[in-house]
Amino acid sequence: MPRGARGAAPRHDDRRRSFPQVAPREAPDGRFAATWWGNAWVEALEDAALDAARLARGKAYARRGHVDAITVTPGRVVAYVHGSRPRPYRTEIRMRTLGDDGWERFLDEATARPDHIAALLDKDVPHALEAVTGLLPAPGDLVPDCSCPDDGYPCKHAAALCYQAARLLDEDPFVLFLMRGRGEQELLAELTRRNAALSAAETTAAAPSMPTVPARAVFAATERAGLPLPPPLPLPDRPGRPAVFPPDPDAPDPLALDLLASEAAARAHAFLATGHDPVAALSPWQDAVRLAAAHPGSGLTASTRALYRDLAYALDRTPTDLARAVAAWRQGGAAGLAVLEEPWDPPAGPFDRARPALLAADFPVFRPWRNRLSTESLQLRLGRDGLWYGYESDAGREDWWPRGTPDHDPVGALTDLLGR
Structure with missing residues (x-):
């Protein structure tokens, strides 16, 4: 059966991502986006807008959830936006994608510093990468288009889409990279390849040159002379780096x-x-x-x-x-x-002394059960290693999550849990 026929596994399209309807969330300072790059995206449209009233209505549309699922492909952000008519309008924001030279500058700068790669893995965009490549749009780079009859620049539906797109950028800056032309897996694979190549080049440059002898000749000579094999090579300080695997849609x-x-x-x-x-x-x-x-x-x-x-x-x-x-x-x-x-049943001793110690430290009364002491939202668990482990849950729910640093002292573990 040919690839792509019925029953074959669907291929992942790294250059097309769809996102369900996003719940808006404003930053504490009242701005619509929370990250510097999300706000830069919003500012690019606001600085080029010709009508502040349409922007205000678009922001209100975004807050009220009028923007349906958003699809992002290189150079294009598309969604259906609900307006005053029953049928939603097809709305899109177009932008220029980065050329090969721009991506080369981005990749070179990212791999030149390990902290840049770590920041990208943590969904953060260093300002230095933006300064080198111009990833974020400037005023006029975003081109809105909408099927509504309003010829404003932008109309309120396009403005709403732009505000909600900023929310996507807050959550995952790789959406911005996709808008500019490169998918997440494609970028990560290239960053991995370049980082490995750079490390290999540094290791090769630092390694002293050594004479080589064919292994066959060494083994033959030692066998004839009745000599033991040479000792193994010294263990390196750290594990080696794995091979670099090129991207392939049909490979793991x-x-x-x-x-x-x-x-x-x-x-x-x-x-x-x-x-x-x-x-x-x-x-x-x-x-x-x-x-x-x-x-x-x-x-x-x-x-x-x-x-x-x-x-x-x-x-x-x-x-x-x-x-x-x-x-x-x-x-x-x-x-x-x-x-x-x-859960387990600890012997008498540290567990029995824990509740009086907590009461003496002005903590609330904890209920015991097996190796656990609980209130409505706090819990301490005694491990078999003698340490107390902190847990938290929403009040009234048995949904306990580990928190804090284990401690031999229950008061210390609870104090760390509460951040006192």
Whole structure:
């Protein structure tokens, strides 16, 4: 059966993304967007607008949820916007895409500094990248178009779309890169390739030249002379970098391959250094939680969400289960995960002394159950390692999430949890 025929898996289109209706949210200072690049997007349209009244009505439309799902492709943002008539209007914002020279400057600048790559993984846009490439639109770069009869520049429907698009940019700046012509996976793969090439070049330049001898000749000579084999090479200071996998629509995800290769290299390095594999004793679930907890980025980025989804699906769990387990792992490793998932009956001693100690420190009364002490929204759990682990939940709900730093003292753990 040819590719693309019925039953074949659909291909991911990295240069087309659709977003469900976005709930608007204004920043505390009253601005519509929360990030500097989201506000720069809004300012580009507002500075070029010919009618402030239409802008105000467009912002009101955005606040009231008149903008339906938004589709972003290179150079184009499209949505249906509801107006005064029953049938919504097809509205779009067009903008110029970056040429190859502009993307070369962006990629060169991003890979020149590790903190730039880390910022992009955390869904942040360094000002230096904007200064080099001009990613954000200038006044006049955004061209609105709408099927409504209003010939204003922009009409209120186009203004509403622009304001809601700023909300998308707040959540994920890779939407801006897509508007300018490059998809997220495409950019990440190229950043990975360039970063690996740069590291390889630096390693090669720093490595001293060494004479080489064919291995066959060495083994033959030592065998004839009855000599032992030469000692193994010294262990490097850190695991090596994995190979760079080029993007291919019919191949596995290159970012997933990179993650697995990096994990294999780290395990091999640890085994050579200590004779112990730190992962061998983990269950598949524990290993999945460890992998997700080690994933770069401080928030749930697009790549992180995909990783959580795939790992959770493989183990018949939900992404929320995995996110909660990741929080426990980051709180206390395998011991923290056990505290999350395994209630137990502690012996008399530290657990019995915890409630009087909390009352003496002017904390509210906690209800005991097995190894847990709870109020309506706070909880302390005693681990088998003797540490107290903090948890929080919305009042009246049994939806406990790990928070704070474990402590041998329940008062210290609760104080850290509350940020006192």
